[in-house]
Amino acid sequence: MAKKPETQSRIADNKKAAYNYFFEERYEAGMVLHGWEVKALREGKVQLTDGYVVIREGELFLIGCQINALKTASTHVSPEAARTKKLLLHRQEIDRLINKVEQKGYTLVPLNLHWKDGLVKCDFALAKGKAEHDKRDTIKDREGKREVERAMKSRSR
Numbered sequence: 001m002a003k004k005p006e007t008q009s010r011i012a013d014n015k016k017a018a019y020n021y022f023f024e025e026r027y028e029a030g031m032v033l034h035g036w037e038v039k040a041l042r043e044g045k046v047q048l049t050d051g052y053v054v055i056r057e058g059e060l061f062l063i064g065c066q067i068n069a070l071k072t073a074s075t076h077v078s079p080e081a082a083r084t085k086k087l088l089l090h091r092q093e094i095d096r097l098i099n100k101v102e103q104k105g106y107t108l109v110p111l112n113l114h115w116k117d118g119l120v121k122c123d124f125a126l127a128k129g130k131a132e133h134d135k136r137d138t139i140k141d142r143e144g145k146r147e148v149e150r151a152m153k154s155r156s157r
Helices: 015-020 035-042 091-101 132-156
Strands: 008-013 021-031 052-056 059-063 085-088 106-116 119-129
Touching: 015 021, 015 106, 015 119, 015 132, 021 091, 021 106, 052 091, 059 091, 091 106, 091 119
Parallel strands: none
Antiparallel strands: 008 106, 021 085, 021 119, 052 059, 052 106, 059 085, 106 119
């Protein structure tokens, strides 16, 4: 029997991350979730924009990721939307991240949540914050690309 190809589908993106940070390295980690959270993720009831990753006692945790419970959640479960979620990564990678984050200016920023082989994965990056003038340059570049695309589109008509 042939093996199914890997399918990845995005659940949520952190669009502010690319605007606010320069990405140095990217990582993919598993997440420890409750059953009601998985059901809510399937329905797309998640917000990642205010989330960040912290290191506590040698483990990674995702804080600020809002997963809103469905109205059909069980009565014996008390869902908490802003629960701290543990991220699963190899010990060597966690140790490397601890060393990097201790350096001045580095932080861990979640980029997106996605499905991979039926499991929820979190992509996050080791990032350095952008200065205000860098943010302005990002906006200027984006607007320049839009103008070029508009000119190319109108020219091809």
